[in-house]
Amino acid sequence: MNASTFSALAEPNRLRIVELLQDGPLTVGEIANRLQIRQPQASKHLKVLLDAGLVDVQADANRRNYKLRMEPFKALDEWLESYRSTWDDRFDNLHHYLQKLQFEKSTKNNN
Template sequence: MDAVLHALADRSRRTVLEILRDHPATAGELADALPIARPGVSRHLRVLREAGLVDVRQEAQRRIYTIRPGPLAEVDDWLEGYRRLWRGRLDALHTEVARGKRSTR
């Protein structure tokens, strides 16, 4: 999971994943969507591939990239414990706010 979190730490890589979430894309299409040079896009794609976040397939001279949701599901599972913590705290805050409103009436 460390490699996935490292890959997600970069804004350009998150942008690539957002694009691939909607549709497969070539490296050229991804490069056109980012404000960085193509060699930089290739490096980002390599990091995403090594983290298991994207797959690539060859079609003639083109490489088509697609998202792999499995590693993101692992991160989502890990974050669930923190969501429960925050939900509990937000519920407690809501209760205190409601008590405060009742006492000022």
């Protein structure tokens, strides 16, 4: 897991760009239009995402098409998996505890 992934995704516009690119490649102009930001701002955000390895760019004549790289997101998912199991265990324990409290409360009310 790379800390630059978190740093790149921490900025709201960059996160929104990643969400846009989930549907397929887009040009800088298309991204700027959809986010309602200026093209130079979109280019700066895309440069950060490119440097973090989250996107690839392909030149097509005078246009640059940006697309997501899936490898960093797979690595992020694998890293998060260890936390998922920890939280699943904690939620299971909480669920059992709440069931126990509910049972004790219903037992007291019936007496």
